[in-house]
Amino acid sequence: MYELTKVLNIKQNGKNYADMAKAIGDLRKKEVLIHDEEKRTITQTGWVQSAEYHENGQVKIELSPKLAPHLLGLKNNYTQHLLLDTTKLKSRYSILLYKLMRECDRDNGKSIAILQGTPDEFREWLGAPKEYTYGQFKQNILTKAVEEINLKIDDMDLEIFQGRYNRKIVQVEIHNNWTVHSK
Structure with a gap:
């Protein structure tokens, strides 16, 4: 204790x-x-x-x-992350996104970790309200979660990318451009 x-x-x-x-x-x-x-x-x-x-x-x-x-x-079959990191995050969406980004890190930060999926997959992964359009989801959940993680988690620098078909967003990627802070 x-x-x-x-x-x-x-x-x-x-x-x-x-x-x-x-x-x-x-x-x-x-x-x-x-x-x-x-x-x-x-x-x-x-x-x-x-x-x-x-x-x-x-x-x-x-x-x-x-x-x-x-x-x-x-x-x-597990993902290791620091409990201390998750206690820094307040939003449940930020915590879920943080865990997903840690799962994407296959080589312990040696290369950019990429989480990719459709807008619907991202809404499902983060447990967003089903009635949200992608625009509402991005504005109210995804962008805020990325900002909170970037602000509070020292080794993460997340960036959102979107793929379009005509004018519709069909692919979303979040890249973690790992940062190393020397003390």
Whole structure:
């Protein structure tokens, strides 16, 4: 819990520890459904089997045995990013775009990372309201997310590109022109 308070930049006090314990308790009560297409079954379980709180602020969390193989099996299919970066971002759209851009980084920042798709794919990826036109989506969500990331994430410099067919936008690309800040 001590490390988490440092990463999230919150005070280390009894109330915050109690809030984290409540959040872990809530997570323990949350239901998870695991679909198995091969066996044609659905398993109903929870996230956390148990949580053990130590006086020194350590917490030992035991994952549900039914869920553990699915979480631990992510070893080869995951995207790594800094929790500290995502805590800097306020907009859920910025957080989603940040994660998508990290997924595009196949060579750890050695070349420009490019996220590309149709306007509809971008709206779906970021969970934009379905009634938004592309223009509304770009103005209200995409541009603001790019600006927030560029402002708050040190190694990212995002730029939006659009491909047109006649006058219609048919392709959207976001490039990350990686920046390196020396200290």
